[in-house]
Amino acid sequence: MNIIVCIKQVPDTAEIRINPETNTLMREGVPSIINPFDLHAIEAAIQIREQHGGKVVVLTMGPPQAETSLREAISMGADEAVLLSDRAFAGSDTWATSYTLAQAIKKLGADIVFCGKQAIDGDTAQVGPETAEFLNIPHISYIRKIEEVKDDYIKVERLMDEGYDIVESTLPVLLTVVRELNQPRMPSLKGKMAAKKAEIKKMGMADIEADENSLGLKGSPTQVKNIFAPEVKAERKIIEGTPDEQVDILIKELKEIRCL
Amino acid sequence: MPVIVQVEKCSGCETCLDSCPFDAIEFKDGKAYINEYCNACMSCLAGCPEGAIIETEKSVQRSAFSNQLKDYKDVMVFAEQKDGKVVSVSYELLGVGRRLSDELGANLLAALFGAGEPEAQELIRWGADKVLLCSDSALEQFNDDPYSEVLAKIINEYKPSIVLAGATPVGRSFIPRVAARLRTGLTADCTSLEIDKETKNLLQVRPAFGGNIMATILCPDYRPQMATVRPRVMKKGEYHADRTGEIININIGNAVSRTRVLDFIKEVSGVSVNLHEADIIVAGGRGIGGEKGYKMLEELAEALGGAVGASRAAVDEGWIPYSHQVGQTGKTVNPKVYFACGISGAVQHLVGMQSSDIIIAINKNPEAPIFNVATYGIVGDMFEIIPLLTRKIREVKNL
Numbered sequence: 123m124n125i126i127v128c129i130k131q132v133p134d135t136a137e138i139r140i141n142p143e144t145n146t147l148m149r150e151g152v153p154s155i156i157n158p159f160d161l162h163a164i165e166a167a168i169q170i171r172e173q174h175g176g177k178v179v180v181l182t183m184g185p186p187q188a189e190t191s192l193r194e195a196i197s198m199g200a201d202e203a204v205l206l207s208d209r210a211f212a213g214s215d216t217w218a219t220s221y222t223l224a225q226a227i228k229k230l231g232a233d234i235v236f237c238g239k240q241a242i243d244g245d246t247a248q249v250g251p252e253t254a255e256f257l258n259i260p261h262i263s264y265i266r267k268i269e270e271v272k273d274d275y276i277k278v279e280r281l282m283d284e285g286y287d288i289v290e291s292t293l294p295v296l297l298t299v300v301r302e303l304n305q306p307r308m309p310s311l312k313g314k315m316a317a318k319k320a321e322i323k324k325m326g327m328a329d330i331e332a333d334e335n336s337l338g339l340k341g342s343p344t345q346v347k348n349i350f351a352p353e354v355k356a357e358r359k360i361i362e363g364t365p366d367e368q369v370d371i372l373i374k375e376l377k378e379i380r381c382l
Numbered sequence: 383m384p385v386i387v388q389v390e391k392c393s394g395c396e397t398c399l400d401s402c403p404f405d406a407i408e409f410k411d412g413k414a415y416i417n418e419y420c421n422a423c424m425s426c427l428a429g430c431p432e433g434a435i436i437e438t439e440k441s442v443q444r445s446a447f448s449n450q451l452k453d454y455k456d457v458m459v460f461a462e463q464k465d466g467k468v469v470s471v472s473y474e475l476l477g478v479g480r481r482l483s484d485e486l487g488a489n490l491l492a493a494l495f496g497a498g499e500p501e502a503q504e505l506i507r508w509g510a511d512k513v514l515l516c517s518d519s520a521l522e523q524f525n526d527d528p529y530s531e532v533l534a535k536i537i538n539e540y541k542p543s544i545v546l547a548g549a550t551p552v553g554r555s556f557i558p559r560v561a562a563r564l565r566t567g568l569t570a571d572c573t574s575l576e577i578d579k580e581t582k583n584l585l586q587v588r589p590a591f592g593g594n595i596m597a598t599i600l601c602p603d604y605r606p607q608m609a610t611v612r613p614r615v616m617k618k619g620e621y622h623a624d625r626t627g628e629i630i631n632i633n634i635g636n637a638v639s640r641t642r643v644l645d646f647i648k649e650v651s652g653v654s655v656n657l658h659e660a661d662i663i664v665a666g667g668r669g670i671g672g673e674k675g676y677k678m679l680e681e682l683a684e685a686l687g688g689a690v691g692a693s694r695a696a697v698d699e700g701w702i703p704y705s706h707q708v709g710q711t712g713k714t715v716n717p718k719v720y721f722a723c724g725i726s727g728a729v730q731h732l733v734g735m736q737s738s739d740i741i742i743a744i745n746k747n748p749e750a751p752i753f754n755v756a757t758y759g760i761v762g763d764m765f766e767i768i769p770l771l772t773r774k775i776r777e778v779k780n781l
């Protein structure tokens with residue numbers, strides 16, 4: 123079983139603050155991490171390999187420093203790592219990112235492709251399904267459990283609003299995963315050694331036979347026009363008094379807003 | 383590179399670093415350079431005191447497609463249904479869709495799959511001019527393959543300029559596939575949609591970086607301009623019982639699917655977990671202390687007719703199932719009233735709930751950041767406040 127896991131290196135958004143004076147992001151010292159959902163994708167891939175054999179390849183598109191995230195994935199137990207990096211990829215929106223990832227996946231070959239549900243910087247949840255479309259394979263989003271895997275068949279649980287669907291698909295397939303799926307393992311000592319030594323395969327525009335007009339900013343249908351700080355709500359009221367009084371005031375307010 | 387640094391002008395002051403939301407500026411040998419993370423947002427242009435950063439590619443006409451743009455006119459809404467009933471986000475989309483199409487002087491189309499004529503009529507009363515109805519039983523249940531196939535086909539035929547869909551598990555799953563197939567842009571989770579007065583392009587505003595910043599996105603050179611909108615972000619349109627419109631039946635032929643839904647398992651829970659639909663959410667965090675605290679929240683939610691939400695801490699402790707989690711790695715909700723009980727207000731939680739109309743925070747620590755977003759704050763012990771509140775609400779409502 124050939125499994126590819128698409129991972130993204132993202133800034134830890136928990137650490138990002140807005141500078142209230144300049145309205146810009148303060149990101150000094152903000153650490154880069156593997157997108158949290160992608161850790162669950164890596165774990166799922168390793169578990170399938172442990173049961174069915176094969177290999178787990180982690181793939182990322184990003185600048186050269188994204189290599190750190192690939193090594194981290196290897197320390198968790200991934201077998202190989204591929205860094206898709208080229209100046210021509212800069213400015214990619216989800217369409218161009220997915221196209222680029224798909225071109226690489228076609229070269230590498232996969233029975234199962236894993237993605238996180240979404241990346242915490244962009245929060246779009248679009249790259250998974252779009253990549254599947256470019257690969258012309260089916261996809262299932264929001265996987266919370268993998269029930270059965272065979273050579274050409276998979277059965278999973280897909281999280282929906284009020285419960286979950288049980289969905290089956292032929293292979294190859296692309297799956298996007300949610301946190302509930304598993305608990306990502308910590309890197310082992312052996313894994314850390316492997317990560318140090320591992321050779322990271324690098325691929326650029328020429329290696330994936332991509333159409334230049336579909337890459338990077340040029341290939342991206344969407345454009346970021348501008349960026350601004352969200353407004354903060356001004357009104358706020360602290361309700362004082364004994365618990366009894368506090369509750370009475372709150373009930374009065376709730377009546378006023380017709381919540382009661 | 384869409385943006386470049388004129389090296390001879392760069393003084394190496396590093397002022398530009400903070401202006402970039404994407405980590406795309408680096409320093410090498412004392413000079414700035416733009417790396418592959420660049421999203422071409424142009425924030426850094428003003429961020430350089432020397433004016434050393436300039437734009438390179440934007441003026442270039444980027445799409446061979448641009449002479450066909452004018453063929454795309456109308457606004458189309460994907461009207462999602464569940465069990466044959468149109469879900470409420472669809473009516474919200476018709477609300478925005480109506481406004482946008484009026485501004486463009488165009489028609490509002492609704493695509494409805496797997497439901498019948500009565501539902502199509504409802505869509506017209508909620509604002510649609512035409513409903514493209516595909517009542518084939520193969521589309522009653524959601525499946526990515528046939529849904530993508532049929533929607534892409536309809537879009538190619540009717541050529542809308544704008545396509546809107548709900549950012550529900552269904553919309554978020556198959557709409558990206560459609561956008562990829564049509565070679566066009568898709569903007570996720572828009573919180574505001576406006577028409578640019580001059581260019582008539584759609585201005586799509588959405589949060590990014592866990593809600594820390596907002597971005598305006600355009601799709602100027604490709605059509606349709608596609609966007610998803612989370613439930614409850616937009617207001618429903620006006621309902622007119624006597625509105626008339628056209629229903630066009632669409633034949634899909636033989637829809638094939640590589641995936642198949644075998645079963646839907648409804649998650650059993652005392653109160654509803656459909657946080658997207660709830661008007662009132664009572665959410666608990668680590669402060670609830672255990673399953674007993676959860677019971678207390680359930681009772682309040684029940685008295686109010688609301689749903690129960692949770693912080694990740696409460697979920698990780700195993701007190702509340704994951705399906706209730708609100709926040710960056712949980713659900714994004716938009717109720718009229720959100721009770722945050724024993725929740726400190728970490729940003730990852732805030733991004734999931736801070737657009738609620740009214741936020742009521744109950745926390746014993748007056749310094750808790752949740753009070754910064756709260757409309758009403760009560761500093762106190764929730765084990766005292768909540769049972770009292772529940773009792774008094776029951777009295778008011780005669781329960």
Ligand SMILES: Cc1cc2nc3c(=O)[nH]c(=O)nc-3n(C[C@H](O)[C@H](O)[C@H](O)COP(=O)(O)OP(=O)(O)OC[C@H]3O[C@@H](n4cnc5c(N)ncnc54)[C@H](O)[C@@H]3O)c2cc1C
Binds near residue numbers: 158695708729745
């Ligand atoms: C990548 C990432 C993603 C994350 N995603 C999410 C997410 O989706 N959702 C989410 O919620 N979190 C998320 N988190 C976690 C988040 O950072 C916080 O750890 C979490 O929200 C804290 O939950 P809490 O407020 O319930 O707990 P705490 O921070 O421990 O706060 C408990 C609060 O309860 C108060 N309290 C205690 N007892 C009482 C009492 N008797 N009466 C009144 N008040 C009381 C305390 O004063 C305190 O303020 C994420 C973190 C990371 C790194």
Ligand SMILES: Nc1ncnc2c1ncn2[C@@H]1O[C@H](COP(=O)(O)O)[C@@H](O)[C@H]1O
Binds near residue numbers: 241248
């Ligand atoms: N640059 C990238 N390289 C590799 N995988 C990515 C990249 N961007 C997104 N992904 C994958 O797509 C998922 C969804 O990302 P997004 O659509 O940006 O929210 C992530 O969890 C990753 O698995």
